[in-house]
Amino acid sequence: MARLPASIPDLVAQFGPHLNREPAGGWTTRGEPDRIVPTHCCFCGQQCGIQLKVKDEKIVGFEPWEEFPFNKGKLCPKGVKRYMQDEHPDRLLTPLIRDEARGFQPIDWDTALDRTAREIRRIQSAYGQDAFAVLTGASLTNEKAYLMGKFARVAVRTANIDYNGRLCMVSAAAASKKILGIDRSANPWSDIPKAKVILVAGANIAECAPITTDYLWQARENGAKLIVLDPRLTPIARTADLFIPVRPGGDIGVFYGMLHIMVQRGWINREFIAAHTTGWDAVEAIVERYTPEYAATVASVPASMIVRAAELWGPADSSFLLHARGIEHHSKGVENCMAAINLVVATGRIGREGCGYAMITGQGNGQGAREQGQKCDQLPGARDLENPAHREYIAGVWRVEESTIPHTGLSAVPLLEAIHDGRIKGLLLLCFNPAVSLPDGDFIREALTRLEFFTVIDFFMSETARYADLVLPGSLMEEDEGTTTNVEGRVIHHRQVVRPPAGARQDWQIICDLAKRLGVGDKFAYESTHDIFEELRIASKGGVADYAGITWERIDREMGVFWPCPELDHPGTPRLYEGWRFGHPDGKAHFQPADWRPAAEEPDADYPIVLTTGRVVSQYLSGTQTRRIGALVDQYPQPQCEIHPRLAGSLGIADGDVVRVESRRGAIAVRAQVVKTIRPDTVFVPYHWPLDRSANNCTIRAIDPISKIPEFKICAVRVSKAPAPSGDIAALEPAAGGIR
Amino acid sequence: MSELAFFIDYSRCIGCQACVQACEECDTHRGRSLIHLETIERRDSVQTAPQVCMHCEDPICAQVCPADAIKQTAEGVVQSSLKPRCIGCSNCVLACPFGVPKYDGEADQMMKCDMCYDRTSTGRRPMCATVCPSGALAFTTIEEIMRTRQGRAVNDWRFGDQHVRTKVFVLVPTEVTHVNVAIIPLSSLRRSQPPADPYDVAALLEVH
Numbered sequence: 001m002a003r004l005p006a007s008i009p010d011l012v013a014q015f016g017p018h019l020n021r022e023p024a025g026g027w028t029t030r031g032e033p034d035r036i037v038p039t040h041c042c043f044c045g046q047q048c049g050i051q052l053k054v055k056d057e058k059i060v061g062f063e064p065w066e067e068f069p070f071n072k073g074k075l076c077p078k079g080v081k082r083y084m085q086d087e088h089p090d091r092l093l094t095p096l097i098r099d100e101a102r103g104f105q106p107i108d109w110d111t112a113l114d115r116t117a118r119e120i121r122r123i124q125s126a127y128g129q130d131a132f133a134v135l136t137g138a139s140l141t142n143e144k145a146y147l148m149g150k151f152a153r154v155a156v157r158t159a160n161i162d163y164n165g166r167l168c169m170v171s172a173a174a175a176s177k178k179i180l181g182i183d184r185s186a187n188p189w190s191d192i193p194k195a196k197v198i199l200v201a202g203a204n205i206a207e208c209a210p211i212t213t214d215y216l217w218q219a220r221e222n223g224a225k226l227i228v229l230d231p232r233l234t235p236i237a238r239t240a241d242l243f244i245p246v247r248p249g250g251d252i253g254v255f256y257g258m259l260h261i262m263v264q265r266g267w268i269n270r271e272f273i274a275a276h277t278t279g280w281d282a283v284e285a286i287v288e289r290y291t292p293e294y295a296a297t298v299a300s301v302p303a304s305m306i307v308r309a310a311e312l313w314g315p316a317d318s319s320f321l322l323h324a325r326g327i328e329h330h331s332k333g334v335e336n337c338m339a340a341i342n343l344v345v346a347t348g349r350i351g352r353e354g355c356g357y358a359m360i361t362g363q364g365n366g367q368g369a370r371e372q373g374q375k376c377d378q379l380p381g382a383r384d385l386e387n388p389a390h391r392e393y394i395a396g397v398w399r400v401e402e403s404t405i406p407h408t409g410l411s412a413v414p415l416l417e418a419i420h421d422g423r424i425k426g427l428l429l430l431c432f433n434p435a436v437s438l439p440d441g442d443f444i445r446e447a448l449t450r451l452e453f454f455t456v457i458d459f460f461m462s463e464t465a466r467y468a469d470l471v472l473p474g475s476l477m478e479e480d481e482g483t484t485t486n487v488e489g490r491v492i493h494h495r496q497v498v499r500p501p502a503g504a505r506q507d508w509q510i511i512c513d514l515a516k517r518l519g520v521g522d523k524f525a526y527e528s529t530h531d532i533f534e535e536l537r538i539a540s541k542g543g544v545a546d547y548a549g550i551t552w553e554r555i556d557r558e559m560g561v562f563w564p565c566p567e568l569d570h571p572g573t574p575r576l577y578e579g580w581r582f583g584h585p586d587g588k589a590h591f592q593p594a595d596w597r598p599a600a601e602e603p604d605a606d607y608p609i610v611l612t613t614g615r616v617v618s619q620y621l622s623g624t625q626t627r628r629i630g631a632l633v634d635q636y637p638q639p640q641c642e643i644h645p646r647l648a649g650s651l652g653i654a655d656g657d658v659v660r661v662e663s664r665r666g667a668i669a670v671r672a673q674v675v676k677t678i679r680p681d682t683v684f685v686p687y688h689w690p691l692d693r694s695a696n697n698c699t700i701r702a703i704d705p706i707s708k709i710p711e712f713k714i715c716a717v718r719v720s721k722a723p724a725p726s727g728d729i730a731a732l733e734p735a736a737g738g739i740r
Numbered sequence: 741m742s743e744l745a746f747f748i749d750y751s752r753c754i755g756c757q758a759c760v761q762a763c764e765e766c767d768t769h770r771g772r773s774l775i776h777l778e779t780i781e782r783r784d785s786v787q788t789a790p791q792v793c794m795h796c797e798d799p800i801c802a803q804v805c806p807a808d809a810i811k812q813t814a815e816g817v818v819q820s821s822l823k824p825r826c827i828g829c830s831n832c833v834l835a836c837p838f839g840v841p842k843y844d845g846e847a848d849q850m851m852k853c854d855m856c857y858d859r860t861s862t863g864r865r866p867m868c869a870t871v872c873p874s875g876a877l878a879f880t881t882i883e884e885i886m887r888t889r890q891g892r893a894v895n896d897w898r899f900g901d902q903h904v905r906t907k908v909f910v911l912v913p914t915e916v917t918h919v920n921v922a923i924i925p926l927s928s929l930r931r932s933q934p935p936a937d938p939y940d941v942a943a944l945l946e947v948h
Contacts, residue, residue, distance in 0.1 A: 027771035061765060064870040075871040080761040206754035210873040217752050217875055221890050233939050235754035235786045245941045302947050617756045631764070635757055645783070646942055655783065676784055676940040 003449055004466050006103035008691070009728050012736045014103070015461035016090035017623075019735060021630035024058040024087040031055065038065050039495045040484065041079040042139065042477040043620040045361030046071065046211045047486035048079050052478060052497045059086040059478060059498055069559050070189065070486065076210035077618050077635060084629040085476060086498070090460050092473035093503030104461075104471065109505070112470050116428070117517035119453040119469075120156055123426035130159045130406070133415055133424045136374045137431025138165035138363035139621075140507075141482030141494060142547075143532040145365065146380055146539065147508055147524075148430065149373030152406075154398055154523055155515040159409030160424060162376040164432045164621075166412035169366045170375075170707035171333030172323065172359035178334075178592050179341045180350075180357075180576070181583020182544055183382060184367065184489045187320070187356030188562065188574040193218035194354030195320035197312050199227045201251055201340055202326020202713075206235035207617040209324070209360050209487070219320075225312045229254055230326060231612060232642070232684060233677035242308055245679055247300035248612045248714045251327045252596040255339040257295025257306035258313060259287040259346060267314030272348030276580045279591035283342055286593050298596050300681075318354040319347065325362060325614070329712035333704045335594035345589045351577035361487045363621065364477070368485030371545035371563075372536060376409040380536060381543020390543075397539045399523060411708035413438065413701060420447035428455045428514075430474065430507060435463040436622035436690045439699035439710045442666045457510055462624040463690040473504040480506045482529045483555065488574070490560035491550050508532065541566070544583065599714040600702030603681070607663060607716035609647070610682040613695045614713075619688035627688065627735040638734035639689050640673040643719065644680040648672060653721050658739070660722035661685060663715050666697030669725045669739065683719055687712070691737030692729050746855060746869060747885050747893055748790065749911040752876035755779065755788030759868035759877060766867045767858045769820075774853045775868050776839070785939040790877055792868065793818060793840045793853035795907035801832035801841050801850075810850070816907045817857055821850040837899045837921070855907075885911070894918055 004011065033053035041048045049068025053061040062083050064073030095112035096104040123132045134152040136145065145163075152161035173183040180186065192198065192215040205212045216236065220226060228237040229246045237243040246254055262268050263284060273280045296303035313319060321344050327336040341357060349355040361367045373380040373394075380397075383390035385408050395402040410418055416438060418424040438444045448454065448467040456468040465471045478497040485491045500506060508529055515524035526532050530552065540563075541548035549565040550572070562572040582589045603610055618635035620626045627633060641659050653659055655674040660667055661683065669692060670685060678684055685695040700715040724730075725739055732738030755777065763773040776791040799818045802810040809825035810832060812818050821832070821841075826849035832841040833850065841852045856866035860879075864870075869879035878885065885893050893909040896918035912919065937943055 022771065064865075064867075066865075066870065071873075073865075073870045074873045075758055075762070076756050076873050077758045077761040080758055080765065080871060206756060206874070210754065210756050210758065213752075213754055213874040218888070221888060233786060233941055235788075238786055238939060239751060243944070245944055301945060304947065631761055635761075644942055674783060676937065676942065677786055678941055679945070680942045 005098045005100060007728070009732065010103065011461070011466050012732055017627045017735045018090050019630035019633055020084045020088045020628060023060045023083065025055070025060060033060060036063055037495050037497045038068070039478065039497060040492055041075065041082055042364050043078040043082060043626070044209065045363055045366040045487045046209055047364065047484055047492055048075055048211055050075060050079055050082070052083055054498060057498055059083045070488070070490065071211045074211050074214060077632060078620055078626060081629050081631045084631065085625050086478065088460070088628055090628055091501060091504065092459060092461060092471065093501055094473065096471040098469045112472055113510070113513050113517055116455045116470060117514055119426060120428070120518065123453060127425050129157055130409065131424055132156060132158050132426040132428070133160035133419070134158060135412065135415070135427060135429045135432045135434070136161065136163040138163055138168055138366045138369040140365060140369055140431050141477070141480070141484055141529070142365065142368040142372050142491070142536060143482040143529040144507055145369040145374045146372035146536045147511055147532055149380065150398060151511050151515055151524070152374070154400055155518040155520045156428070157404065157406060159406035160376065160415055161374060161409060162412045162415055163369065163374045164412065164437060165363060165366060165370045165375070166708060167437060167710060167712070168325070168362045169359065169370055171328035171330070171704055171709045172337050173370060174334045174707045175337030175341055175592070176359065179338060179345060179590055181589070182576055183370070184545070184563070184576065185358035185487060186350060186576045187358055188488045188490070189215050191354050191356050191575065192216065192320050193222055195219055195224055195318045196354070197225045197227070197316040197319045199313060199319070199321045200236060201229040201321070201323040202328065203322055203324035203360050204230065204232070204234045204236070204326070204614060205360070208362065208615050210617060212360065227309050227312055231679045231682050242305065242312060244299070244301050244305045244309060247679060248610050248682060249330055249332070249599045250299035250301070251336050252339045252594070253290070253295045253298025254301070254306055254309060255343050256287045256290035256596070257292055257299065258310040259343055260290040260295065261292065261307060261310035262314040262346065263287060265314060267310070268346045269348035272580070273346065276348070276582070277345060277589045277591055278586070279593070282593040283591045286595055313343070316349070319344070319349045320355070321357050322360055324360040326713060329709060330714065331600045331702045331704050331711045332597055333709045334706045338592040338594045342591055345591060348580070351575065351580050356575070358487070365484035367487060367489060368483070368491065371485070371540070376411050381540035382545040383543045393542070394539060397535065413703050413708060413710055416444055416447045419451060422450065425452040426454070427451055429464065430457040433462045433464045433622035433624050435467065436694055436696065437687070439696050439712060440665045440701040441694050441697040443701060457507055458624070459504065460624050460628065462622070472510055474507040474510060475500045475504060480508070480529060483533060483552070485563065486560070489562050491547065491555060491563060492560045493552055493555040600711055601700050601714070601716045603716045607718050609717050609719055611661060611663065611695070611698055611715050611717040612682055612684050612713050613687045613699060614684065615688065616686045619686065621688070623688040633735045638739060639670045639686050639693050639695065641670050641719065642673050642675050642678050642684040644678050645674050645676060646680045647683070648674045651719060651721065653719070658722045658724050660720050661698055661717050663698035663700070663717045665700065668693055668695060668697050669722050671739070683717070689734070689737060692725065693734070693737050693739065744865070744879055744881060746792065746866070746908040747878045747880070747911060748792070748908060749876050749878070749889065750789045752874045753788050753790055754874045755786060756873060758871045758873055759790050762867040762871040766856050768854065769851065772844070772851065774851060784937065790868070791838060791840060792877070792908060793855065794838050795855060797905040797907065800835050800837065800904070804831040804835040806831060813857065817855050819854050819857070820852050823849050826850055837897070837904065890914070892916060897921065
């Protein structure tokens, strides 16, 4: 492969993103639906229940699903407009092959699949087994996530499979596993309104997990105090009892400053610590140094805020801590999360009603897709790829020799680096848009041009798919059946609502057909995704994430089942750690010491400002789906650079000016939004857009040593007023990467 | 058990626009959103406020309509203008103390929130109040609101000398019995301190 087969404006003209603004048949001709199918939203880890209306085998609208207990009919704008991705003009309806001269050309399915299988084996015989890689996503169902892990190890036989959950939950997962022993939110959401104090760290809940807002507000109606840590005054922070505008990367200062005061004032539970934990002494030794004054310098906030936080959190009867990407997207992401969880465990306020801890999963199946074995170091059931007993068990389920299962491969960012430097030559990608979503965008896109062979499965031509040799048209969530696992660990059922349009195919069938061509069709002889789920149940049995007792029928009857659920008559486990029995073999929680350290790139004289990135409520991830929905694009059409009036004033920037945000790696030109609701040393740009509007052009390719999550939340930039951009890219519609 | 009613709690609003997007999905006015979401002043705050029609007991919009085009249902829901009668004069737009009615040039009539009459008349809840993820909009009983919310639900408004009672309630602090929208004389402002800027992060960081 090499450069794009056509100019970007030509690719956009042919494949979009175009905006769908009306339901199938138009606004006025909908009439009564033929059926209404209860299922779930595909945008974000909340996985809200929603009913889709079908008429003439087309999805034409939605109806709230008030009976589903998690969201009781509530939805965010993405959920409301989700159905507009159906019957979309950009939908890919035939396999496409790259043609240097003529752009993408249609080919038939057999040719496309034959060619992909042939190239996999050619590259592997020329460069080695692991020179062909597989990249997948956390928006896939559990069934597809399981299938992709098995496909990579059994059919492709490569070590190099990883997924875009690497950009999402891995820091939280690692920290949770290290301290509590299980990688899952410890409590169901129904515990949140029962807590008397709630600490939200690095989570813009109103925009990234909107449904959780009602749980927070309900806690406050019940008398809870709310503490919010964020460099930006978010809608949740606006009315918080205590808003701490921590600098990006300074969170440990707040957590340990609080813990320091709690030790001093006797607000830690020493009996609990002695009986049910290990490792406290090392933590206590570290927090001793975090006097309010020192903690304040780490966090870059007034010491009085940290004292106040300790006074709210420390003596409370019950408490709940939630965190998300704000503390996780760091080269010390695991350490940030560990410091937060230490704050929970030191009080013993976990494992009972109204007391606990949760990480807010970001992607559609952020929880489930990281349990089924598509991480580079993991087997199904959240098993460890390097554990001989785990390997042996899964080899039995897969009917392969244990020795044939590859060992740990590269995680997402090093995998792209291996493509860039030529160690990986071929790639199959499903449900991932690294051209927009990975840091250091210019480097990532250059890597994609260096692949010898690249197949993408997607329902739309994503910015990444433009680099492919072959694009295979796959299926939307509502065109296939399966399960996901929501933010609480509740396994839920996505029903098939309609069939994929003619020409497109269900992802799992594409993968099984490829497996057949790779000579292992007998191991992928599934008749349906239900068959895959039944195998997943067996594969997860006895693992940490045990689905053995969960059936699709039970999910429907019980409105979801929480794992672990080892037996059919097991009720599932909404709340972990009851009776203070933690997930480690010794049954104890293991405190983890972690001292604060700086980010990979702190601001300096040349690049004096911190850039932090995140989401807006109307867009989802890299925007492949949501940048094609007119109503969502209208709500927030293009990325803006939030900048405090003091900083803007010193740079001569006024609201609405075009600004150039530039790091050592790349630059973007976007409009300035001058707001007092952000720290004056920090600017914020949301990351959902491509090309010259992609915040990830600036972000840094630094990763956490344990979780391998990229440091999306801090890099050093300079910001300057710039002339309005001109040229082909600037002239595109904003949804495609232009600017207005 | 009393009947279902509409409640607004402005303090809960997160500005997500789920209500705006869902309003457009309502069967009586598909493709046209009739709820207003006000951004108070984005430079200074992220505060936002949703505004549905308050459905006045004696609707001012109807009082000032020279064409008698604005009608109330038996349940007290104030409807959009009757198309054959509406002359597009916008008296209602100017008169409504809540800023709800808007003249729609394309339709050439005044259109406004009708509390999802097609839904509420068949036992379903209005779109906006069903989807609202923050609970800023709720369609439930007064008992349920009093059980689950702090403060008081009021539907009594004073605009200077004018008293208005509305079908829709707003949640206010317990000590408040009605909403008093008064004119504040400039002379009183000059004597007071400059207004605090509670959402300026730079100012928050300077507190010690």
